[in-house]
Amino acid sequence: MKKTRVLYLEIAEKIKEDIFSGKYPVGTMLPSEPELERLFDVSKITVRKAIELLAADEYVEKKSGKGTTVLSERPYNKLSKAISFTQILENSNLSVKKMILDVKKITLDESQKAYEYFGSEAIWFQRMYLLDDKPYICFDHYLPVGLKRVTKEDLEQESLYRILYQNGLEIERFMDDFVAIALNQEQQKLLQTEETIALKRIRKSYDYDQKVVEYSEAIYNTSNHAYQIEYET
Structure with a gap:
């Protein structure tokens, strides 16, 4: 030792x-x-x-x-006493399915928020949560380039935060912002909705050096299900 x-x-x-x-x-x-x-x-x-x-x-x-x-095998276990919204859905009587839609290395420009954290290149992947077989949440994730085991197959088998941990990136804290947005036609098509307004969550995940190692944007079709937060005492 x-x-x-x-x-x-x-x-x-x-x-x-x-x-x-x-x-x-x-x-x-x-x-x-x-x-x-x-x-x-x-x-x-x-x-x-x-x-x-x-x-x-x-x-x-x-x-x-x-x-x-x-008690727990989650790399981000200590971050919050709140029960995750995904866990709330999975504990309900609703059918929850997760799909990885695409994974690739992309070029970012300065107009994109992820550029601030990762520069001109990032690993991007998009995933969809289906609630009773209807599109409910669309996630766009951005990660640093150079990570190993970030294929579609990897993301279908392992949690994102475990993959980050296996790459030597341990999450110390999250910061979430929630805003209401107007959906464009592409987003409406993706979520299969005629609603014009949706909830958007912007998440920044920080390591112990206070560096953003994951940036994501999630759009919730709350006409299917309200966003909920449940806290443990």
Whole structure:
């Protein structure tokens, strides 16, 4: 184990990677603290600090005398106490389907907002959420060029934030802006609606250096379903 970094941070990161990879699935127990001490060849205090860090970020829950349970495998788990809108939809009785429409490297010009974060080139992909087989949300995502495993097949199998994490980009925080927009004919056709007004969400995802590593614009056809926010207490 390297000594140039704080050991408990390094151990917490390794355990987190094992959670993301599925080695320790949600609902299962982590190895006991003595087992982790032997595995990483460190002291009891170092292991406890690593577990405390993971618990503070709500990846695990530690109960005295019962061990440590994995709570979440989401790389962005600690960012919000709000239940995601996607999760709200999936927990409802509505049928939710996701489609990746296109993925490619594009050239940006200065009039596009993503240019501010990525310069003249970016990876762009578009996806659609269908609600009861009707177009509901259209997303346009912009990512830095040079990322690996950002194909249509990858995006259909893995979450975007896990792919970013696998590329060494860990999200520290989101910033969302919501605005009402007038739909143009192309957007109306894409969402299969005659509505002229829609809700638009603009998201910027920041890493720990406060650099935008993902920019997205999502248009919601709220005539199909209202946008909801549900908070955990």
